[in-house]
Amino acid sequence: LPEQDGIPFRRAVIGTFFQGQPSLGNQYLEDALLRGYLKRHLPPQVFAEANQDLQRFGARVSGEILSLGQDCEAMPPRLQQFDAWGKRVDLILTCPAWKKLKGISAEEGLIAIAYERKHSNWSRVYQAAKLFMFSSSSGMFTCPLAMTDGATKVLEVMKSSGPPGEAFSHLISRDPKLFWTSGQWMTERKGGSDVAHGTETVACKQDDGTYKLYGFKWFTSATDADMTMALARIMDAQGSVTKGTQGLSLFFLKLRDEQGQLNGLEVQRLKEKLGTHQLPTAELLLDGAQAHLVSQEGRGVATIANMLNVTRIYNSIGAVGSMRRMVFMARDYATQRFVFGKFIKDHPLHTQTLARMEVQVRGGFLLVMELVKLLGLEETNMATTQDSHLLRLLASVAKLYTGKQAVAIVSEGLECFGGQGYMEDTNLPVLLRDSQVLTIWEGTTNVLALDTLQVLAKSQGQVLQAFSASVQDKVASASDCSELASSVQCLQEALGRLALQLKNLLGQGSTSMEMAARDLAYTLARIYIGALLIEHAAWAEASPSDIYASQRWCEQDLCPLDTAQQAGCYEADAVSRDIDLVYEGSPT
Ligand code: UCC
Ligand code: FAD
Numbered sequence: 202l203p204e205q206d207g208i209p210f211r212r213a214v215i216g217t218f219f220q221g222q223p224s225l226g227n228q229y230l231e232d233a234l235l236r237g238y239l240k241r242h243l244p245p246q247v248f249a250e251a252n253q254d255l256q257r258f259g260a261r262v263s264g265e266i267l268s269l270g271q272d273c274e275a276m277p278p279r280l281q282q283f284d285a286w287g288k289r290v291d292l293i294l295t296c297p298a299w300k301k302l303k304g305i306s307a308e309e310g311l312i313a314i315a316y317e318r319k320h321s322n323w324s325r326v327y328q329a330a331k332l333f334m335f336s337s338s339s340g341m342f343t344c345p346l347a348m349t350d351g352a353t354k355v356l357e358v359m360k361s362s363g364p365p366g367e368a369f370s371h372l373i374s375r376d377p378k379l380f381w382t383s384g385q386w387m388t389e390r391k392g393g394s395d396v397a398h399g400t401e402t403v404a405c406k407q408d409d410g411t412y413k414l415y416g417f418k419w420f421t422s423a424t425d426a427d428m429t430m431a432l433a434r435i436m437d438a439q440g441s442v443t444k445g446t447q448g449l450s451l452f453f454l455k456l457r458d459e460q461g462q463l464n465g466l467e468v469q470r471l472k473e474k475l476g477t478h479q480l481p482t483a484e485l486l487l488d489g490a491q492a493h494l495v496s497q498e499g500r501g502v503a504t505i506a507n508m509l510n511v512t513r514i515y516n517s518i519g520a521v522g523s524m525r526r527m528v529f530m531a532r533d534y535a536t537q538r539f540v541f542g543k544f545i546k547d548h549p550l551h552t553q554t555l556a557r558m559e560v561q562v563r564g565g566f567l568l569v570m571e572l573v574k575l576l577g578l579e580e581t582n583m584a585t586t587q588d589s590h591l592l593r594l595l596a597s598v599a600k601l602y603t604g605k606q607a608v609a610i611v612s613e614g615l616e617c618f619g620g621q622g623y624m625e626d627t628n629l630p631v632l633l634r635d636s637q638v639l640t641i642w643e644g645t646t647n648v649l650a651l652d653t654l655q656v657l658a659k660s661q662g663q664v665l666q667a668f669s670a671s672v673q674d675k676v677a678s679a680s681d682c683s684e685l686a687s688s689v690q691c692l693q694e695a696l697g698r699l700a701l702q703l704k705n706l707l708g709q710g711s712t713s714m715e716m717a718a719r720d721l722a723y724t725l726a727r728i729y730i731g732a733l734l735i736e737h738a739a740w741a742e743a744s745p746s747d748i749y750a751s752q753r754w755c756e757q758d759l760c761p762l763d764t765a766q767q768a769g770c771y772e773a774d775a776v777s778r779d780i781d782l783v784y785e786g787s788p789t
Pocket of ligand 2: 384648
């Protein structure tokens with residue numbers, strides 16, 4: 202027997218060492234920044250209530266909810282197109298865990314908190330704290346929640362009545378039996394970014410005032426939803442439609458009737474995706490789906506923008522949530538993995554890697570929470586003009602920046618587990634797969650960068666002024682703190698370089714502006730995050746790590762716009778040089 206001769210590898214005996222696995226603790230209690238942030242901002246009474254609820258929820262997300270989320274990954278949705286007798290049914294079959302997560306979302310008030318507004322403008326911050334912890338455990342259930350929240354926002358802003366108005370109470374219900382989720386149908390085969398030219402779906406008015414929709418939606422997420430918002434072009438009596446953005450209107454429709462029959466829809470197929478396997482994403486034929494107009498005619502994009510801004514904020518919450526989760530797992534593992542004579546946490550280079558990741562998470566977190574804070578102010582009519590400008594600007598900036606951060610940090614995080622990080626049954630790779638989509642849906646990085654540019658250009662300097670004033674306000678709070686002086690100086694310099702380069706760019710014309718859009722958006726993100734980190738570090742109860750995090754953040758290139766401009770990246774001939782470089786050797 203192996204024990205007798207001292208050889209530990211024989212027959213069923215596979216050695217005596219088994220690596221300890223990373224464990225997930227209470228996602229609230231373990232998160233010093235989340236708790237510190239809430240304590241700093243929430244009025245004491247709100248904090249007391251939220252603190253108690255979040256402690257309980259922090260345990261629920263790392264236990265029951267995580268396990269349900271993992272079941273959703275293991276049991277992805279299926280499409281049953283026909284019943285046994287050949288009748289077309291197009292049933293999207295989801296696992297029990299997915300349904301349970303819907304119920305939990307209602308019970309926990311994940312949408313309701315924001316619209317009940319029990320905590321006035323702080324309701325959004327409280328809701329975001331829950332979503333932030335929920336996201337990475339939830340098997341992507343934050344995706345339907347994002348669209349549900351966005352649809353609720355549209356209905357509230359439009360003060361909708363009739364069937365769309367009636368949906369409102371379902372969307373904000375805390376009763377699992379009454380709670381509805383929503384979809385968001387924009388993308389068609391010709392265009393997901395360019396919906397103005399890509400949308401071919403038409404809406405034909407019926408005698409009763411409703412519309413019938415005919416078209417093909419190329420990507421629809423969480424298609425097991427109860428209702429959706431969809432873009433379409435109203436067709437006049439002559440069969441003509443208006444082209445471009447001006448021709449798009451927004452519609453509400455239910456997916457099934459009381460008997461469970463699809464509402465003039467066919468599910469063409471479920472998508473074969475890199476990740477988000479838990480989530481049913483379908484291609485849909487709209488074949489006379491009955492719908493209700495919710496926007497003014499031709500104001501579809503402007504109306505669904507209310508939804509987009511909310512779903513983009515959820516995307517940012519999800520991005521920072523996945524980074525947070527990965528760093529927590531990696532920091533725990535570093536206390537368990539023993540190599541080269543010590544735990545990997547005691548290898549300075551490994552801990553430096555983790556620390557750099559942590560700085561990114563902290564920065565992303567503060568940016569998202571600021572955004573949510575601004576949303577709360579806007580929804581309770583407490584926002585100043587500066588707040589409104591910042592909300593519009595930062596929704597796109599945060600989405601594009603945190604999406605990219607998430608892919609990088611979650612990928613780095615996998616490496617922190619060595620080979621185990623690549624193993625499916627550790628449940629780690631799913632985090633990377635599910636992060637990759639965050640840069641694509643709800644507007645790709647470049648599309649959002651161009652949106653950022655447009656926001657700045659349209660406002661004739663007002664948005665930039667709001668941005669600079671807000672940065673200055675935030676860093677002013679650190680004027681007494683000598684440890685933050687050099688960070689403040691870096692930030693001031695970056696702000697100056699940003700202003701100068703924007704002025705230069707204006708003289709260079711629209712192509713240069715367009716080419717600078719991504720670097721500009723990154724510059725805005727880095728400067729604003731720097732200001733937020735400094736402001737947090739200047740708080741009386743800040744920890745030395747809060748100060749250190751802001752110092753580390755401000756050491757990086759805070760103005761990539763300036764760096765690239767100095768390198769001539771936006772000069773007139775850069776376009777042709779880029780083309781030559783990319784297509785060298787290509788037959789096209
Ligand atoms: O991907 C999707 C769902 C996936 C699931 C989501 C889950 C997320 C949570 C995850 C958690 C883990 S749904 C599809 C998303 N699709 C997009 O994001 C489309 C990307 N493309 C764009 O963003 C484009 O820039 C468009 C479509 C907005 C551009 O439209 P147009 O046709 O060129 O139109 P304009 O001229 O840019 O905008 C038309 C009007 C203008 O107002 P007016 O007419 O008053 O001047 C704009 O100012 O809409 C206004 N507008 C906005 N207003 C446009 N965007 C916004 C905005 N963001 N906020 C306010
Ligand atoms: P394209 O617009 O073709 O983009 C291709 C590339 O071109 C991108 O890199 C983009 O950045 C770049 N590009 C485009 N325009 C410009 C420009 N002007 N300047 C510079 N670069 C540019 N859509 C919905 O409506 N509802 C959903 O529920 C939904 N769910 C989805 C779920 C998943 C899993 C995925 C992957 C997508 C989903 N989408 C959904 C679609 C998604 O929103 C679109 O795929 C996305 O907006 C990009 O559009 P596109 O695919 O047409 O890409």
